[in-house]
Amino acid sequence: xxxxxxxxxxxxxxxxxxxxxxxxxxxxxxxxxxxxxxxxxxxxxxxxxxxxxxxxxxxxxxxxxxxxxxxxxxxxxxxxxxxxxxxxxxxxxxxxxxxxxxxxxxxxxxxxxxxxxxxxxxxxxxxxxxxxxxxxxxxxxxxxxxxxxxxxxxxxxxxxxxxxxxxxxxxxxxxxxxxxxxxxxxxxxxxxxxxxxxxxxxxxxxxxxxxxxxxxxxxxxxxxxxxxxxxxxxxxxxxxxxxxxxxxxxxxxxxxxxxxxxxxxxxxxxxxxxxxxxxxxxxxxxxxxxx
Amino acid sequence: xxxxxxxxxxxxxxxxxxxxxxxxxxxxxxxxxxxxxxxxxxxxxxxxxxxxxxxxxxxxxxxxxxxxxxxxxxxxxxxxxxxxxxxxxxxxxxxxxxxxxxxxxxxxxxxxxxxxxxxxxxxxxxxxxxxxxxxxxxxxxxxxxxxxxxxxxxxxxxxxxxxxxxxxxxxxxxxxxxxxxxxxxxxxxxxxxxxxxxxxxxxxxxxxxxxxxxxxxxxxxxxxxxxxxxxxxxxxxxxxxxxxxxxxxxxxxxxxxxxxxxxxxxxxxxxxxxxxxxxxxxxxxxxxx
Numbered sequence: 001x002x003x004x005x006x007x008x009x010x011x012x013x014x015x016x017x018x019x020x021x022x023x024x025x026x027x028x029x030x031x032x033x034x035x036x037x038x039x040x041x042x043x044x045x046x047x048x049x050x051x052x053x054x055x056x057x058x059x060x061x062x063x064x065x066x067x068x069x070x071x072x073x074x075x076x077x078x079x080x081x082x083x084x085x086x087x088x089x090x091x092x093x094x095x096x097x098x099x100x101x102x103x104x105x106x107x108x109x110x111x112x113x114x115x116x117x118x119x120x121x122x123x124x125x126x127x128x129x130x131x132x133x134x135x136x137x138x139x140x141x142x143x144x145x146x147x148x149x150x151x152x153x154x155x156x157x158x159x160x161x162x163x164x165x166x167x168x169x170x171x172x173x174x175x176x177x178x179x180x181x182x183x184x185x186x187x188x189x190x191x192x193x194x195x196x197x198x199x200x201x202x203x204x205x206x207x208x209x210x211x212x213x214x215x216x217x218x219x220x221x222x223x224x225x226x227x228x229x230x231x232x233x234x235x236x237x238x239x240x241x242x243x244x245x246x247x248x249x250x251x252x253x254x255x256x257x258x259x260x261x262x263x264x265x266x267x268x269x270x271x272x273x274x275x276x277x278x279x280x281x282x283x284x285x286x287x288x289x290x291x
Numbered sequence: 292x293x294x295x296x297x298x299x300x301x302x303x304x305x306x307x308x309x310x311x312x313x314x315x316x317x318x319x320x321x322x323x324x325x326x327x328x329x330x331x332x333x334x335x336x337x338x339x340x341x342x343x344x345x346x347x348x349x350x351x352x353x354x355x356x357x358x359x360x361x362x363x364x365x366x367x368x369x370x371x372x373x374x375x376x377x378x379x380x381x382x383x384x385x386x387x388x389x390x391x392x393x394x395x396x397x398x399x400x401x402x403x404x405x406x407x408x409x410x411x412x413x414x415x416x417x418x419x420x421x422x423x424x425x426x427x428x429x430x431x432x433x434x435x436x437x438x439x440x441x442x443x444x445x446x447x448x449x450x451x452x453x454x455x456x457x458x459x460x461x462x463x464x465x466x467x468x469x470x471x472x473x474x475x476x477x478x479x480x481x482x483x484x485x486x487x488x489x490x491x492x493x494x495x496x497x498x499x500x501x502x503x504x505x506x507x508x509x510x511x512x513x514x515x516x517x518x519x520x521x522x523x524x525x526x527x528x529x530x531x532x533x534x535x536x537x538x539x540x541x542x543x544x545x546x547x548x549x550x551x552x553x554x555x556x557x558x559x560x561x562x563x564x565x566x567x568x569x570x571x572x573x574x575x576x577x578x579x580x
Contacts (some may be wrong), residue, residue, distance in 0.1 A: 121502025
């Protein structure tokens, strides 16, 4: 009887369908489960060290005294500098490619360049930063060298996102401004960029969260793994959150692994705040803009 | 006049992309050429021992290449099928509400820094797997490949999902009108129609795995090891570069130049994969009107 059911071609097809649906649902669920396990594991290992002292103490050989102050300040410096360098450049490049030189062969060449740069492994940017900024321009292992390297890394992300946002602004808006006698630059500054702003900001935030978590390029340019001071200027050596996490995680002792987990909690909270801001911006934009 | 100045300033900003590409090529090329004046191409590409930091030095990149390939193949075996099936589930089966919950969660998975995945592999995945496979070493390719697979999974899902959703509805309805089940429509109509996009997403994801650094540095070890056994400690090209730059290697020495030689291989391979992916996407795209 059972045999008969399986041999019936119609039933076999239905079973295949059910089996696939079940397998697909399970796999989708499993990938989400991984996220839960990962965050659960980090919280369980790192929670006990999380305290105000952890945020305000310098790293130390003694796990119970160690804190993340220098890395936290270093990351904030780095984020600020990367923002100042990469946002104007990225948005300007996007404006040029979308508004001034949309179709030319030159524009196409730049476009291919940007697409390929987006796929270059981050460690290659680290090698570039090491040879170009640290050695050639003699910036040494400074905040500035780190910020410049990281800016090059996230520029393609900002340019691509800004271009998409600018392209989504309807042509009528531009034509309306021109009809009233505005120059091209006035049209861009007063009409196109404000309309594209939510999309541009979302792209910037995602790029900044990428920069916050990137580790390899900073190791390459020689961000120090042990820093017991706070950087005070552009030319000071520094460390950053992911470097400090890497440093703790690569030690053999279990206590340092717990510190790494605590560091990860701090890093993830920052990333969550950034991403929350991006979601909020996207939501607000969808509420506000009606064309 | 002002308009013209602005145009030039903007054009210069756009030029940064070209300058960056050129600088990468010049920087890598220069030191790599110096390197190959001392080490023959033959030794570099066929040598089976990578010991540039020990005497006598040997510069065969094969162990680093095999380590990297173990990670790429392992992570691909996990993430490509799972990613495609998840994307199929999201685009063909799941309700709009389910999609709206799952996609942001996958984005979170994609946004977690790679150093966190390395930590996860080292302190969770490996200890867990070692209870089942006692012969597994503390640093091993298996756990690293597993977490790299998890890491590139969201990318596969999101790119495949885009490709699947670009298939016009009418094709699916043609399938359903012939009495096909959802599975039959998926693998008989939707996947073949979206094949170029799916292939491109696979290539892009594998290229990510190829250049992935922190997870493999933390979890896969630092022993250049020409092996196909994923339970052993290995070293990838990226992990080697990190290892050298963590030490005090003076500029100008041959040890310093090795990171540029290895970096060049890394850059050329990933560039080739990216160009391939874009070609696949543009050349073999089925056009529907």
